[in-house]
Each structure stands twice: as C-alpha cells, then as structure tokens.
Amino acid sequence: MTNTIRLALVLAVSVVALPHAQTTTAAPSATKRHVEMLAGDALEGRLAGSPGEKLAADYLVKELQRIGAKPLPASTDFQMPFDFTAGSKDGGSTITVTREGGAPKAFATRAEVQALSFSDNGEISGPIVFAGYGLVVPDSQNFGYDSYQGLDVKDKIVLVLRYFPEDADQQTRATLARYSDLRYKAQAARQRGAKALVVVTGPRSPNAGEVVPMSFDTALAGSGLVAASASGAVANAIFAATPDKTLEAVQKELDGGNPHVAGFAIPALTVTVKAAVERQRQTGHNVIAYLPATTPTDAIKKPWVVIGAHYDHLGRGSAGGSLATKEQAGQIHHGADDNASGTSAVLAIAETLATQPRKRNLIVAFWSAEELGLIGSNAFVTNPPVPTTEMAAYLNFDMVGRSSDNKLTVQATGTSAIWPKMLEQANIAAGFDLTLQEDPYQPTDVGSFNQASVACLAFFTGAHADYHKPSDTADKINYEDLDRIVTFASGITRRLLDLDDAPSFTKVDQKTESGGGRAGLRIFTGTIPDYATEVKGLLLGGVIGGGPAEQAGLQKGDVIVEIAGQSIANIYDYTYALELLKIGQPAKVIYLRNGERRETTLTPAARK
Numbered sequence: 122m123t124n125t126i127r128l129a130l131v132l133a134v135s136v137v138a139l140p141h142a143q144t145t146t147a148a149p150s151a152t153k154r155h156v157e158m159l160a161g162d163a164l165e166g167r168l169a170g171s172p173g174e175k176l177a178a179d180y181l182v183k184e185l186q187r188i189g190a191k192p193l194p195a196s197t198d199f200q201m202p203f204d205f206t207a208g209s210k211d212g213g214s215t216i217t218v219t220r221e222g223g224a225p226k227a228f229a230t231r232a233e234v235q236a237l238s239f240s241d242n243g244e245i246s247g248p249i250v251f252a253g254y255g256l257v258v259p260d261s262q263n264f265g266y267d268s269y270q271g272l273d274v275k276d277k278i279v280l281v282l283r284y285f286p287e288d289a290d291q292q293t294r295a296t297l298a299r300y301s302d303l304r305y306k307a308q309a310a311r312q313r314g315a316k317a318l319v320v321v322t323g324p325r326s327p328n329a330g331e332v333v334p335m336s337f338d339t340a341l342a343g344s345g346l347v348a349a350s351a352s353g354a355v356a357n358a359i360f361a362a363t364p365d366k367t368l369e370a371v372q373k374e375l376d377g378g379n380p381h382v383a384g385f386a387i388p389a390l391t392v393t394v395k396a397a398v399e400r401q402r403q404t405g406h407n408v409i410a411y412l413p414a415t416t417p418t419d420a421i422k423k424p425w426v427v428i429g430a431h432y433d434h435l436g437r438g439s440a441g442g443s444l445a446t447k448e449q450a451g452q453i454h455h456g457a458d459d460n461a462s463g464t465s466a467v468l469a470i471a472e473t474l475a476t477q478p479r480k481r482n483l484i485v486a487f488w489s490a491e492e493l494g495l496i497g498s499n500a501f502v503t504n505p506p507v508p509t510t511e512m513a514a515y516l517n518f519d520m521v522g523r524s525s526d527n528k529l530t531v532q533a534t535g536t537s538a539i540w541p542k543m544l545e546q547a548n549i550a551a552g553f554d555l556t557l558q559e560d561p562y563q564p565t566d567v568g569s570f571n572q573a574s575v576a577c578l579a580f581f582t583g584a585h586a587d588y589h590k591p592s593d594t595a596d597k598i599n600y601e602d603l604d605r606i607v608t609f610a611s612g613i614t615r616r617l618l619d620l621d622d623a624p625s626f627t628k629v630d631q632k633t634e635s636g637g638g639r640a641g642l643r644i645f646t647g648t649i650p651d652y653a654t655e656v657k658g659l660l661l662g663g664v665i666g667g668g669p670a671e672q673a674g675l676q677k678g679d680v681i682v683e684i685a686g687q688s689i690a691n692i693y694d695y696t697y698a699l700e701l702l703k704i705g706q707p708a709k710v711i712y713l714r715n716g717e718r719r720e721t722t723l724t725p726a727a728r729k
C-alpha cells in the first residue's frame with residue numbers, strides 16, 4: 122500500500138503484537154513458499170525498477186508458466202514494461218555573478234550549485250532580489266507573514282534563505298515551518314512573477330552554506346520556474362554588491378520572526394542561473410497472464426475477470442515511504458505482508474482455478490510501482506490490453522497476511538450492488554469475521570480500477586506495527602488464515618467467471634479524498650489526481666461522485682491549470698493552492714479539456 126492513508130491507520134490502531142494462529146495444518150501452505158521467496162533478502166525489498174524487482178518478476182513468470190497461464194492474446198511476453206520517473210540528478214547547473222563593470226564570477230561545481238529537483242531546465246539572466254526566507258503564509262491562517270511585501274520581483278531572480286527564522290518563538294516557527302518547503306517557496310516566487318529562484322542555507326542555520334542535495338522526486342514535470350540552490354560562497358559573491366550588508370547580519374535580523382523585516386533588491390548586479398535537471402526515467406514491469414475461458418460463449422457479457430496484487434515494495438527505503446526507525450534505516454524492507462502476501466494469494470487463487478472449467482477469461486496481474494503511487498496499475502488501465510468495459514470485475518489483494526482474531530476486511534463493496542450478498546454467501550463456508558467497507562477510494566491498486574469504472578473488491582487484513590518497516594518479515598505472516606483467504610476469494614472468483622450477467626458498476630459518492638498534503642486535511646475538492654502521466658498542470662484521473670469538482674462539471678481527463686488565481690504546473694502546486702481556498706467560497710478554475718481552455722467555478726467543502 123502507498124503510505125499516505127495507511128500511516129494514519131497505523132497511528133490510529135493500537136500497535137500490539139498479536140499472537141498468530143500458528144497451529145499445524147494438515148496440508149502444506151499454498152502461500153508460504155511464495156512469501157518466503159518474495160520477502161527474502163535476495164530480492165532486496167523489490168523496489169520498482171531495481172534488480173530485485175526483476176528477480177521477483179522472473180519468479181512470478183516461472184510460477185505462471187508452471188500453472189499453465191498464458192501471455193495475453195496479442196502478446197508473447199508476461200512482462201509488460203512501463204516508464205516512470207525514479208529520481209533526479211543535476212545535469213550541470215551553473216550560476217554566474219557579474220557586478221557592473223566587473224568580471225563575471227562563475228560557479229559550476231556541485232558543491233557550489235545544484236538545481237532543485239523540481240526545477241525547469243533553462244537559463245535566466247537578470248537582476249536579483251533578496252526576499253528573506255521567501256515565506257508566504259496564506260491569509261486564511263490569519264498570521265500575517267509575507268516575505269514579498271513591498272518587493273517587486275517580476276521577471277527577476279529571487280534569492281531566499283532555506284528553512285525558516287531560527288530564533289522565533291515556537292508558535293511562529295511551527296506556523297512558518299509549514300510553508301518552508303522549497304516547493305512552496307518556489308511557487309510563491311513564481312506567483313509573483315519571478316523567473317528564477319536561488320536558495321541559500323544561511324550561515325546561522327543547520328547545514329550552513331551547503332547546497333540542498335537533489336532529493337528523490339517522482340514529479341514528472343517541472344515547477345514552471347528555474348530553481349537552484351547555491352553555496353555560501355555564491356551568496357557572498359552576491360552580497361558583495363551590498364557593502365553595508367552581510368548575509369549573516371541580514372539573517373540575524375530575520376531570525377527573530379518579525380514579519381516587518383523587509384527584503385531588498387541587490388543593486389548593480391547581474392546574475393545568470395542555469396538549471397539542468399536530469400530526470401531519471403526507469404522501467405517497471407507489470408507481470409500479466411491469463412487463464413483462457415474453457416467454455417467460452419458469445420452470450421456472456423464482459424468476458425474478462427481480473428485478479429491482482431502489487432509485488433513491488435520499498436527496497437531499502439531510499440525512495441521514500443519508509444517508516445523505518447533510525448536503527449533500521451537503510452535495511453532491506455522485506456514487505457512480507459506488503460505485499461508478498463497478496464502476490465502469493467493471487468498466485469494460489471490462479472493455481473486453484475487453473476484446473477477448473479470457466480466461461481470467462483481470468484487475467485492474473487502483478488503490479489509494480491504501487492508504492493510510488495499506483496503507477497503500474499494506472500499504466501495498465503490507461504492502456505488496457507483488453508478494454509476495461511469488457512472487464513466484469515477486479516479483485517485486489519494488498520496486505521492480507523496479518524489476519525488476527527479471524528478478521529478480514531473487504532473494501533470497495535460499494536462499487537457494485539452484487540457484492541454484499543455474494544460475499545455473505547461465500548463467507549458461510551469461510552466463516553470470517555467479515556467487515557465490509559463500501560469505499561473504493563483506497564491507497565492501493567483497487568483505486569485504479571474504480572477510476573476505470575470496473576466493479577471491484579479489495580481484500581485487506583489490517584495495518585500493523587511492522588507496516589513499511591524492515592521488520593515486515595515472512596515469519597510474521599499468518600499462513601493459515603492467508604490460505605483461508607485464498608479459498609474464500611477463489612470461490613468468489615469462480616462465481617464471477619461463470620455468472621451470466623456481469624456485475625454492474627456503481628460510482629461511489631465519497632466524502633473524503635485520498636492523498637493530499639497539508640491542505641488535504643482541511644479542504645475537500647473531490648479531485649482525484651493522476652500521478653502517472655506527464656502533463657503541465659493537474660491531470661484529473663477522476664472526480665469523486667457528489668464532490669465539489671463533479672458539481673463544477675470537471676471530469677476525468679481535464680487538466681487544471683489555474684485555481685483561485687494560482688497557476689498550477691503540477692500536483693504540488695495544486696496541493697499548495699488548496700491552502701489558499703476558503704471553505705464555501707467559490708473559486709475560479711481554469712482547465713483544459715481536449716486542449717480547449719475552459720472555465721468553471723468550484724466551491725470547496727470542509728473535509729469531514
């Protein structure tokens with residue numbers, strides 16, 4: 122599972138290590154061998170695009186061949202590659218400082234200048250304005266702090282300090298810290314017409330004078346601004362043009378947190394910022410096979426059923442999402458429950474059904490790059506090998522290995538009227554203490570299929586203390602119950618393969634939205650961003666039924682480029698722009714539909 126929501130879940134449940142039912146079973150477990158293989162050290166935590174992911178994919182292909190599954194029609198291979206942004210590195214950024222009548226001073230080493238990971242590639246030359254910490258607290262916070270007050274930065278380069286005032290009282294620091302993210306500072310600069318942003322770590326701050334290391338960033342598009350971090354030496358060369366001021370003295374004045382300490386233009390100086398970011402594209406691999414119908418009939422509607430699980434995990438946690446303790450940092454994140462358990466369940470269900478007759482085709486899918494934002498399953502539904510309208514249902518298995526007290530949760534049951542009764546009937550034999558949740562807006566691959574209007578279910582045994590930590594290991598899996606889940610879900614899948622009528626899809630109205638940053642906690646717009654596609658603006662993967670975005674007439678495929686006067690270059694801009702919205706107050710939205718520029722009004726609601 123992706124981190125956003127589960128983290129909250131982990132924090133919300135009391136994390137007591139529950140004893141597992143480890144009684145000896147007569148038959149050997151159908152899933153244990155797979156979990157031990159996938160969660161083993163050799164696979165290095167199965168990070169999407171890594172050698173460990175390839176080893177896992179190879180294992181899955183062998184298992185699929187063993188049970189007699191076939192590559193999809195029109196395909197000769199089980200592995201379906203897709204590209205994604207795995208990180209960024211500097212591609213040769215430079216800063217040149219030229220005083221009027223003086224010789225240019227060039228800085229070009231990585232210790233002196235580095236592009237910020239979200240920078241546009243480009244070169245900007247012009248005057249530079251010092252804007253303090255570059256912090257802007259939205260009016261909605263009633264706090265009154267704007268580093269740009271009284272400054273004209275239009276078409277200029279802005280120089281700001283990293284972090285936030287060092288000596289301010291705790292309350293002030295807590296407020297300003299929320300707006301000190303460099304993306305937020307970049308957006309504030311761009312909204313005021315700046316052409317470039319230079320960030321320096323002040324002499325009074327931690328990491329004084331050091332450049333900001335290029336961070337892991339899965340953003341596909343730049344932020345619409347040239348942005349770089351510079352060393353103390355670069356800052357000193359710039360401040361040399363203001364003989365009455367030093368950076369340290371100016372920082373000291375700002376560090377009290379007084380909002381009236383003003384920035385200033387630096388006279389008689391031309392600065393050239395060239396930012397070069399190499400976004401590292403990587404290839405992930407979905408592993409997809411199918412079991413063809415044994416008794417196909419033309420009469421059957423929607424002749425495909427899909428079962429799936431993501432098989433990628435966090436590697437050693439370097440790509441984000443890790444909840445490792447300090448002592449565990451850098452260790453292999455085994456991902457036995459997340460999601461060797463679901464992967465094993467899908468293999469075992471496929472093996473069970475392979476020898477049984479069926480009217481529909483069964484697609485057996487293993488997704489990669491789920492942990493980076495549902496990228497694999499999104500790639501699949503965006504370019505489906507068979508039309509999604511031909512898919513009768515999708516069943517997802519993510520974290521199904523930690524059942525305790527006989528509990529099993531099935532989510533997304535609101536996506537079809539058929540589910541509650543079908544689950545109830547299947548559970549007569551299975552006997553789980555079953556919890557049904559209608560909500561399909563889950564931080565797991567079921568979200569991709571719900572957006573594609575496929576009736577779906579997600580099986581889940583709950584969050585636990587080892588979630589996204591190296592300690593999510595194979596020995597902690599409750600195999601007995603995992604195998605019972607396989608039996609239960611095999612029965613449901615069998616019924617779906619043979620039903621004459623396909624389940625009809627129901628769009629679930631939703632009062633909360635998944636994902637979202639700081640503003641997501643407060644404001645509800647009902648938009649579902651598409652994280653996987655490269656586009657300038659915010660591409661909507663869908664809208665939440667009954668939500669403000671749907672009421673505003675927005676729909677899947679629309680690209681939001683401006684909201685409430687804030688231009689939107691990417692998902693981060695959007696998250697920040699939400700902070701400026703007021704609940705119940707209509708905001709103008711400019712968006713592109715099929716390339717055509719349109720306008721509507723969206724009224725944000727309060728998050729429930």
Ligand SMILES: [Zn+2]
Pocket residue numbers: 122123124459492589
């Ligand atoms: Zn996860």
